[in-house]
Amino acid sequence: MAIHAHFTLSHPNFSLDVKFQAPAVGVTALFGVSGSGKTTLLRCIAGLERATGSLSINDEIWQNERVFLPTHQRPLGYVFQEASLFPHLSVRANLEYGYKRIKPAERKVPLEQVVSWLGLEHLIARGDPAQLSGGERQRVAIGRALLTSPRILLMDEPLSALDSASKQEILPYLERLHRELAIPVLYVSHAMEEVTRLADHLVLLQQGKVIASGALHETLARLDLPLAAFDDAGSVIEARVAQHDEPYHLTRLDFSGGSLWVGKVNQALGMPVRARVLARDVSLATHAPQGSSITNILTARITELRDEGVDKVMVKLRVGDSHTLLSRITRRSRDHLQLLAGMEVFAQVKSVALM
């Protein structure tokens, strides 16, 4: 079960030459700066752009030297940057547009389920798509795409045209989609926050080429990629809610590398949560710190060090059996503490962002 894609495309100011495979489960983020070709790649996968190459989804060939399935014959859902609802149709008719066009036997996603799931009842009642806000329109567009029971969902920066309030309104729905639907998602974005929050797998694009592809937490923590040089470089830790400290309004998250205390999380015990720890928020000590205000101190082993610019060093650490932390320290600190790969250190985590 996998997505295999290989495309080459040459325009006067832009060329695409990508080859990647991604698991056909969960959310795969196509990440890169604007102009890196991620939207073009998504359009090639949808058949909206004609590139030479090949594409198969779960061993089903959509394109090769002899075959080119036109877009309307590809069982995909596509969510564009702008909701692009049909202005001449009601909200309900928009939702039903694709639904009506697939065979009844192929309708695996029931209309009522999508409606209740995305909270569309009162939007349908309003009738005209022009009456909806940007975020509401995008929710309808997502529902409309899901109702074609797609075998893969392609999302082209679905949040980028929205203000941050609308973004926060939509993100929970996308997370639910992630958790509850078995439809693989290709998610184009240039926003690290969205990617770390939603994706399981990361395909990194730069100037029309794939420069890395792999599991999210591994790829984020690779020091040889430009990601590590980002100011908000960091790692992602999958943990579970373990304890609530009501008086102090805190929650303890457990993972194999230890535990992290964070601000109160409104989740039941045992629920999985994703925590993002930025490299600039992790400091290192060679001895267990005493009398520190920082409560989150993890034992870690240095796996890699890489100089960054003239004054900084990025340190990659292993915590527990499979978790990674990044720490950005000064070159002087490294020399002072004589940090080397293989050493055991204490990582002090100043702040944890919950996704």
Place this chain on the structure above:
Amino acid sequence: MMLNIAPADLQSVWLTLKLASVVTLLLLLIATPLAWWLAHSRRWYKGIIASLVALPLVLPPTVLGFYLLLLMGPHGVVGELTHALNLGRLPFTFAGLVIGSVLFSMPFAVQPIQNAFESIGKRPLEVAATLRASLLDQFFSVALPLARPGFLTAMILAFAHTVGEFGVVLMLGGNIDGETRVLSVAIYSHVEAMEYDAAHVLAGGMVLFSFVVLLGLYLLGGKEGKR
């Protein structure tokens, strides 16, 4: 009768409406695919086709009528063809008028539809394609309804323009009662014969008709604009 209108003039009115209706219908059938192609094609000869379509906008009607007369006459290519097919000659017939009017009113039908298609852009069609709509389905379920204002404008303009046409008709159809004597020609004949009263009835009717058409367009535009 309030208006003193002669039976022959009434026949002219009827003939004009018939001509305009047939021409409008034919133009919708011809202009729609042509406008679609002009809106979406990237071929190098698109400009040439667009210019040819727009030619009647700048050409004196008599010039178009003159060439059509030559073309459809006994020595013209089209004339020989229709003769060989046992269809007779086209000039001085209703069919000839239809052909001349279709060509002459073409830009008035093509351009509003083309503009409507262009303003829709590719996105709604791409969305429809990702929702399993075939090309034909995209055209009928998305492009056509979204281009509706353009079609209404095209229909009204083509109809009104055909009603008001004079030069091509005179060159091509002459002045045959019940066959080619349309309103504008009838008015001309009345004036030539100094029958000003009869000319007044028809001319006044034309003024009223044209005003109603333009008012309708304006109201329609306002309604569509508010959507």
